[in-house]
Amino acid sequence: MAVLVAIGAFLMTLAGGWTAQRVTDRRHLVLGLAGGLMLGVVGLDLLPEAIASAGGEVFGVPAALLLFVGGFLVAHMVERLLAVRQAAHGADGERVPEVGLTAASAMVGHSLMDGVAIGAAFQVDHGMGIAVALAVVTHDFADGFNTYTLTRLYGNERRKAVAMLFADALAPVVGAASTLLFTLPEQLLGCYLGFFGGALLYIAAAEILPEAHHDHPARSTLLFTVAGVCFIWLVVGVAG
Template sequence: MTPAIKGIVYSLIAGMATSIGAIPFLFWKKGVDRRSLDMLLGLAAGIMLAATAFSLVVPSIQIGGPFRFVVGFILGAIFVDLMDKFSPHEHFIKGYEGPMTKSKLSKIWLFVIAITLHNFPEGMAVGVGGFTKDAFAIAMAIGIQNIPEGAAVAGSLIGAGYSVRRSFWVTFLTGAVEIIGGALGAFLITISQPLLPYAMAFAGGAMLYVIGDEIIPETHSGGYQRISTYSLLIGFIIMTLLDNLLG
């Protein structure tokens, strides 16, 4: 496979891993309690954190140097910040965010937008990663963290009263967004190879912003911050070990 095709295929696989987390709810048909939700999100955050550090930040500096890393990293964080500010979206724990005038979109679609904003840079990371020696490691990292994230999404939707079938398909769609991000990342690097360190840092900055601004605050707002923190540590350890074994 060419690097571009590899990035797109890997982003497809990583995105579809979100649905794996939703599969148990097709049979269990119950939502998740707050403690379990915080554990799942903490685990996903730890995996994302290790992937950001070792598969995006370090290679970006190695390929392009500190300046390109800093520029791309800051732009990635600003991008997600602006999307959060100007796009109407809903978090089940944090509630509504976006423009001051609350959107008339249904709550379920506001939730889909929120997950989309977070998954897009993940897909971009996989697409860009197709041009590096860490392609498989990046795809695996995003795919693994998508499993508990998918479980959290499906469990939250079911717990909020949505049908099992609808919850599964919404979870599937949130993962499918990563394919678009992957295709865009691969396309950009195909056009201009020098963009690679910027793009890797951009994806890393976007992902780290999501972890710090969304995931950690939400998992620390329901009284289960200790167990969510240990879940984050476990996720970080798992991904660090896998990255070293693959590297």
């Protein structure tokens, strides 16, 4: 059952990537929407689930929040190191393609864990599996949208963006199938979600949204960002 549901996530991811490809003439709106979707996924989906699952506190701070900050800092350091390396080769000020591929790879890793989450939920209870699957399948549209957008944003060729999109689409199927072989501890899943949420927030706040408003500081871009957050809120509410 979990693998069949993950196939739905596969199709939704491809649908999100296809949508991102068809709106190149409204790039600022695409980026604004992508930023809103990412903010919504982090604040309304990943972080609450991470806090609930990651276990106790470390020196008075929930473990999930420590990993959340760690993910943010790691994303920042990776981007800075890649930017410095690019500048050393005389390309200062240009987009670093490796950053886009790294970010897209993180999305693939997240989708893999989405599939694992579906399988693990079905291991606990059929009703819980359905609820988790609904949330995952719905927001995988945003994952596909963001994976393609992130890869192209940093100057990568279209074929690389499509390859990352297909990898992201296949990841939940692989993740769900893997749970037929093992049981994932809930605490480990929560820790991963916290760390990934921090990295995703950095990408949204430091890269996607500033780029969306750089050439087109329009109200429509802001409205698309708010719409992205509200869409994830609706998904979380329906799934809950």
